[in-house]
Amino acid sequence: MRxxxxxxxxxxxxxxxxNHPAVGINDPHEEANRRVHNFNRSMDQFLLGPxxxxxxxxxxxxxxxxxxxxxxNLGELSDAYNFLLQGKLKNSGIAVMRFGVNSTAGIFGIVDxxxxxxxxxxxxxxxxTLHVWGMAEGQYEELPFFGPSTSRxxxxxxxxxxxxxxxxxNFDSVRGIGILAYVVARLDDRYNYxxxxxxxxxxxxxxxxxxxxxxxxNRRYRLGIDAAAGGSGGDAFEDPYADPYIENYSDPYEDxxxx
Amino acid sequence: MLNDFLTRRxxxxxxxxxxxxxxxxxxxxxxxxGEATALVDRVxxxxxxxxxxxxxxxxxxxxFEKILIRYGDVPIxxxxxxxxDARSLSGxxxxxxxxxxxxxxxxxxxxxxxxxxxxxxEVQDARQVKSFYEVRTLVKLKGEAPFAVNFLVSDKSxxxxxxxxxxxxxxxxLSEKTEIGAMLDRRGGNVDQMIADxxxxx
Numbered sequence: 001m002r003x004x005x006x007x008x009x010x011x012x013x014x015x016x017x018x019n020h021p022a023v024g025i026n027d028p029h030e031e032a033n034r035r036v037h038n039f040n041r042s043m044d045q046f047l048l049g050p051x052x053x054x055x056x057x058x059x060x061x062x063x064x065x066x067x068x069x070x071x072x073n074l075g076e077l078s079d080a081y082n083f084l085l086q087g088k089l090k091n092s093g094i095a096v097m098r099f100g101v102n103s104t105a106g107i108f109g110i111v112d113x114x115x116x117x118x119x120x121x122x123x124x125x126x127x128x129t130l131h132v133w134g135m136a137e138g139q140y141e142e143l144p145f146f147g148p149s150t151s152r153x154x155x156x157x158x159x160x161x162x163x164x165x166x167x168x169x170n171f172d173s174v175r176g177i178g179i180l181a182y183v184v185a186r187l188d189d190r191y192n193y194x195x196x197x198x199x200x201x202x203x204x205x206x207x208x209x210x211x212x213x214x215x216x217x218n219r220r221y222r223l224g225i226d227a228a229a230g231g232s233g234g235d236a237f238e239d240p241y242a243d244p245y246i247e248n249y250s251d252p253y254e255d256x257x258x259x
Numbered sequence: 260m261l262n263d264f265l266t267r268r269x270x271x272x273x274x275x276x277x278x279x280x281x282x283x284x285x286x287x288x289x290x291x292x293g294e295a296t297a298l299v300d301r302v303x304x305x306x307x308x309x310x311x312x313x314x315x316x317x318x319x320x321x322x323f324e325k326i327l328i329r330y331g332d333v334p335i336x337x338x339x340x341x342x343x344d345a346r347s348l349s350g351x352x353x354x355x356x357x358x359x360x361x362x363x364x365x366x367x368x369x370x371x372x373x374x375x376x377x378x379x380x381e382v383q384d385a386r387q388v389k390s391f392y393e394v395r396t397l398v399k400l401k402g403e404a405p406f407a408v409n410f411l412v413s414d415k416s417x418x419x420x421x422x423x424x425x426x427x428x429x430x431x432x433l434s435e436k437t438e439i440g441a442m443l444d445r446r447g448g449n450v451d452q453m454i455a456d457x458x459x460x461x
Contacts, residue, residue: 199367205438205442206441212437213437214429217428217433218428219428220428221429222427236428236430237389240423241415242390
């Protein structure tokens with residue numbers, strides 16, 4: 001455990017290059033990633049999709065929410081140490097408070113008591129911590145079962161998995177229940193967002209490319225990479241009116257309809 | 260030469276032109292935070308009306324297309340989604356592509372409107388980005404954490420129109436650029452085939 005953390009710290013520090021705006025798509029292993037994507041898509045088509053339909057169709061949403069809350073609550077400590085490592089003491093304190101209140105008043109976290117009272121629910125992960133420390137995004141990756149990621153976020157994901165006392169790799173009594181709740185919560189997500197997932201995986205001309213752009217855009221947004229604030233991060237802030245290809249037309253507003 | 264240019268007459272003309280520019284400049288830069296917000300206020304009001312109308316899906320899609328045409332800069336979104344390939348299209352291809360793209364957008368996103376039923380959209384604030392404005396809104400759906408939907412508004416078309424909608428950082432324009440690019444690739448770059456299929460897609 002300690003060795004892993006040390007390794008990550010080393011990688012993090014050596015990969016440190018502040019002001020490296022994540023922009024565009026860096027995907028040198030596209031071929032391999034596409035194979036993983038096809039595998040994930042088949043898994044979704046034959047296993048996750050049908051299972052989530054069954055789960056969502058049989059179990060009422062009021063009960064599904066309780067299970068998802070329970071799983072979410074187990075992840076709260078990850079948020080706490082990550083916010084701490086990012087220097088966001090207030091957020092870290094809130095995560096600890098949420099965990100404390102929801103684990104007791106919320107009956108082992110099945111009720112999000114804090115949110116019921118309008119409390120904040122901020123989430124983070126070790127990938128974000130690495131970002132805050134200055135580690136570059138790295139290459140795009142698609143992980144088996146877990147989907148889109150980047151070099152940096154994969155390291156972050158692995159660390160959170162190892163460090164969180166309630167997830168996969170810790171051999172204590174709550175492990176089994178933690179894993180089960182995680183899987184069921186993912187089923188719930190798949191059910192709740194089925195139109196979005198279906199649209200990306202099965203209705204797009206290239207589901208791999210679509211998933212890649214959606215993930216990168218959303219992830220960068222969540223990490224607060226903001227084009228207007230100085231970086232050239234958000235590709236969406238490219239001015240289409242200043243697009244060189246558009247400028248080739250004397251005036252894009254001499255509309256084709258006018259012809 | 261310089262002397263020729265600086266004859267009295269052209270000097271006067273130049274002065275005239277300069278003052279004319281000075282007079283029209285405020286009008287040309289008329290888009291303000293307030294105006295950008297006002298546009299999005301109208302978009303949001305219309306969308307909220309559609310959501311609460313209780314219409315069947317087909318009706319919602321039609322209404323969404325009307326909103327898109329009225330407040331959105333569809334030609335620039337369509338052209339932007341084509342990217343560099345836009346150069347190779349003839350005028351009539353561009354025209355039918357834009358029309359097909361508009362219907363496709365309306366179907367693809369309009370059919371998701373039923374997920375918004377019972378929800379609300381609230382305009383938060385606006386800020387200038389480069390030459391355009393970003394108007395932030397917050398969408399509150401039943402049983403879900405509120406999420407950010409931002410509109411990019413420009414007046415470069417001659418009217419105040421939005422040219423992108425960004426949902427939690429995901430730009431519709433960029434996502435559709437990936438999609439349209441993939442559709443073209445799938446068809447070996449055959450634009451007419453892509454346009455024909457786009458009419459059915461979404």
